[in-house]
Amino acid sequence: MDQFYINLLFVGASFALYFGIAIWARAGSTKEFYVAGGGVHPVANGMATAADWMSAASFISMAGLLAAGGYANSSFLMGWTGGYVLLAMLLAPYLRKFGKFTVPDFIAERFYSKTARLVAVACLIVASVTYVIGQMAGAGIAFSRFLEVDKDTGLVIASVVVFFYAVLGGMKGITYTQVAQYVVLIIAYTIPAIFISMELTGNPIPAFGLFGEHSASGMPLLAKLDQIVVDLGFAAYTADVPNKLNMVLFTLTLMIGTAGLPHVIIRFFTVPKVADARWSAGWALIFIALLYLTAPAVASMARLNLINTVYPDGVKAESIKYDDRPDWMKTWEETKLIKFEDKNGDGRIQFYNDKADMSDRGWNGNELTYNRDILVLANPEIAQLPGWVIGLIAAGGLAAALSTAAGLLLAISSAISHDLIKNSINPDISEKGELMAARASMTVAIIIATYLGMNPPGFAAQVVALAFGIAAASMFPVLMMGIFSKRINNKGAVAGMLAGLIVTLVYIFMYKGWFFIPGTANLPDNPDNWIMGISPLSFGAIGAIINFTVAYVVSSATEEPPQEIQDLVESVRYPKGAGAAVDH
Amino acid sequence: MVDDKSKAAAYWSANLRLIVGSLVVWAIASYGLGILLRPMLAGVTVGGTDLGFWFAQQGSILTFIGIIFHYAWRMNKLDRDMGLEE
Numbered sequence: 290m291d292q293f294y295i296n297l298l299f300v301g302a303s304f305a306l307y308f309g310i311a312i313w314a315r316a317g318s319t320k321e322f323y324v325a326g327g328g329v330h331p332v333a334n335g336m337a338t339a340a341d342w343m344s345a346a347s348f349i350s351m352a353g354l355l356a357a358g359g360y361a362n363s364s365f366l367m368g369w370t371g372g373y374v375l376l377a378m379l380l381a382p383y384l385r386k387f388g389k390f391t392v393p394d395f396i397a398e399r400f401y402s403k404t405a406r407l408v409a410v411a412c413l414i415v416a417s418v419t420y421v422i423g424q425m426a427g428a429g430i431a432f433s434r435f436l437e438v439d440k441d442t443g444l445v446i447a448s449v450v451v452f453f454y455a456v457l458g459g460m461k462g463i464t465y466t467q468v469a470q471y472v473v474l475i476i477a478y479t480i481p482a483i484f485i486s487m488e489l490t491g492n493p494i495p496a497f498g499l500f501g502e503h504s505a506s507g508m509p510l511l512a513k514l515d516q517i518v519v520d521l522g523f524a525a526y527t528a529d530v531p532n533k534l535n536m537v538l539f540t541l542t543l544m545i546g547t548a549g550l551p552h553v554i555i556r557f558f559t560v561p562k563v564a565d566a567r568w569s570a571g572w573a574l575i576f577i578a579l580l581y582l583t584a585p586a587v588a589s590m591a592r593l594n595l596i597n598t599v600y601p602d603g604v605k606a607e608s609i610k611y612d613d614r615p616d617w618m619k620t621w622e623e624t625k626l627i628k629f630e631d632k633n634g635d636g637r638i639q640f641y642n643d644k645a646d647m648s649d650r651g652w653n654g655n656e657l658t659y660n661r662d663i664l665v666l667a668n669p670e671i672a673q674l675p676g677w678v679i680g681l682i683a684a685g686g687l688a689a690a691l692s693t694a695a696g697l698l699l700a701i702s703s704a705i706s707h708d709l710i711k712n713s714i715n716p717d718i719s720e721k722g723e724l725m726a727a728r729a730s731m732t733v734a735i736i737i738a739t740y741l742g743m744n745p746p747g748f749a750a751q752v753v754a755l756a757f758g759i760a761a762a763s764m765f766p767v768l769m770m771g772i773f774s775k776r777i778n779n780k781g782a783v784a785g786m787l788a789g790l791i792v793t794l795v796y797i798f799m800y801k802g803w804f805f806i807p808g809t810a811n812l813p814d815n816p817d818n819w820i821m822g823i824s825p826l827s828f829g830a831i832g833a834i835i836n837f838t839v840a841y842v843v844s845s846a847t848e849e850p851p852q853e854i855q856d857l858v859e860s861v862r863y864p865k866g867a868g869a870a871v872d873h
Numbered sequence: 874m875v876d877d878k879s880k881a882a883a884y885w886s887a888n889l890r891l892i893v894g895s896l897v898v899w900a901i902a903s904y905g906l907g908i909l910l911r912p913m914l915a916g917v918t919v920g921g922t923d924l925g926f927w928f929a930q931q932g933s934i935l936t937f938i939g940i941i942f943h944y945a946w947r948m949n950k951l952d953r954d955m956g957l958e959e
Binding site: 355360363366367370371373374377378379382496499500501508509510511512513515527529533536537540541562563564567568570571574575578581582585859862863864865 | 881884885888891892895896899903904907908909911912919920921922923925926927929930931933934935937938940941942944945948949952956957958959
């Protein structure tokens with residue numbers, strides 16, 4: 290069977306499943322629309338959270354980042370999992386006890402302030418919109434590559450699918466679709482990894498194969514990889530980083546950013562009890578770890594496979610002739626994601642780090658450039674796996690992009706219908722009216738996200754800086770202080786959020802351009818110019834410290850929060866006696 | 874009421890102690906063994922590389938899972954022991 294039809298079959302079957310779930314899980318009330326009725330089993334919620342969390346970036350890009358950066362990019366692995374420890378102990382159980390529908394809901398009530406609600410809504414929308422554009426664009430790319438449609442057509446198909454189950458089912462539809470999407474994406478990710486690990490190391494578990502023996506050479510896999518990348522002039526794969534401060538701050542920013550992202554937090558509002566919220570965080574991390582423990586193996590093995598393809602007789606011997614290149618290179622060349630330029634005119638592909646002088650080998654610069662994202666997508670082809678595995682990757686990549694997009698769209702639309710319409714503009718809106726407003730906001734959010742996915746603005750590439758920077762510097766500290774301190778008042782919270790947010794954004798804009806407009810940066814974005822070597826991407830952690838400090842100082846200088854607010858803090862700390870807060 | 878108040882305070886400080894202990898383990902596994910202490914552990918080899926690399930790419934994640942389940946188990950037990958569960 291032609292590869293196109295295999296891909297169509299896998300993607301079509303997975304979409305049929307999502308549609309089926311959408312029809313089964315329609316939302317009849319705002320509680321169902323916002324928090325799936327609050328009755329999701331903790332294991333199911335763990336699975337849904339894992340799909341919600343693992344985006345196109347985790348599925349497609351992370352292994353490519355790890356393959357390129359080796360040890361230095363371990364921050365992504367630790368950062369995007371370690372946040373769940375903070376979530377489980379510092380936020381999720383108490384916010385579940387609070388029992389409302391959105392993250393700004395808590396901020397507004399705890400800090401008895403409309404300004405606080407509006408700042409939180411603004412942060413939520415900027416972080417989530419930036420994030421969702423990448424998901425839509427990722428879905429478009431997956432469609433165009435695997436189903437041979439135009440990228441924009443692919444994006445519209447993806448939007449229609451999301452529209453169907455998100456508008457109809459709200460959080461309820463999204464939750465059960467995410468459970469199915471998790472299953473699709475984890476199978477799609479691990480099966481090729483198992484094949485490749487077997488081929489290279491004989492070990493069926495990729496995470497063990499990574500630290501196992503490279504069958505062909507008899508050396509440990511990582512030692513072999515270190516050796517060949519060093520021979521090609523690259524830094525050793527496992528080399529340590531010189532700037533530990535930056536690595537620590539970057540990891541910390543990703544961790545507290547993860548814990549502060551609203552679309553992740555609201556998933557914990559859907560479980561029945563506080564005790565379930567704690568368990569559920571553990572289950573979520575187990576399901577996430579299945580992919581995150583496999584990704585570093587995929588990364589190192591893909592890099593080894595890629596180099597072996599170019600140097601079939603070893604890196605000391607002649608490289609492959611351009612005319613003899615494998616078929617997968619030809620297919621990906623058509624998408625322009627792999628490029629070859631014969632700089633020394635010998636008809637062979639030289640792939641090395643051309644900062645190292647290799648003119649003694651007759652080499653005149655690196656001739657092969659590739660987009661890092663193709664490593665996972667092309668992995669089955671590079672390893673010559675059967676066609677159905679490629680179809681599986683197509684379905685998996687789409688599941689990862691769609692599940693995260695749906696979660697983000699829900700966070701955005703509930704902030705609009707619940708925080709802005711119901712709680713700021715028109716408090717008298719009926720239950721039915723609010724449900725309709727929620728569906729309408731969701732529709733508008735999908736249309737905007739689709740448009741931005743087709744015409745990505747400059748900030749779309751800055752997900753890590755913007756979404757994690759904002760969540761780390763503004764959302765996480767204010768939520769944590771709201772639970773762990775009775776003394777932080779409305780003025781302290783607003784001042785802290787704004788201070789953390791503004792300083793972080795200014796630091797990012799200084800290096801990346803004001804509002805990411807090209808040419809407006811004050812300083813070149815490289816380690817020599819960063820203050821103490823701190824990258825703009827690592828600054829969210831500093832922003833958080835500023836937020837904590839300002840909130841504390843301002844609160845200490847002003848009056849104590851009223852007694853009923855202190856009682857509210859008491860009540861979220863103890864699981865017993867939920868009652869009152871649950872219903873609106 | 875007085876009794877309830879002191880029970881609630883005891884519950885909260887037990888929670889805080891557990892959180893601090895868990896965060897120490899959390900930090901040692903990631904920022905410690907995975908990043909800052911890696912040069913000191915360079916002599917401990919694990920499958921072609923060193924222990925610090927293993928902690929950065931595998932060990933820290935496994936430790937995080939352990940921390941969350943331990944915390945959930947201890948807190949849910951504490952809820953029941955103190956009669957504060959839902």
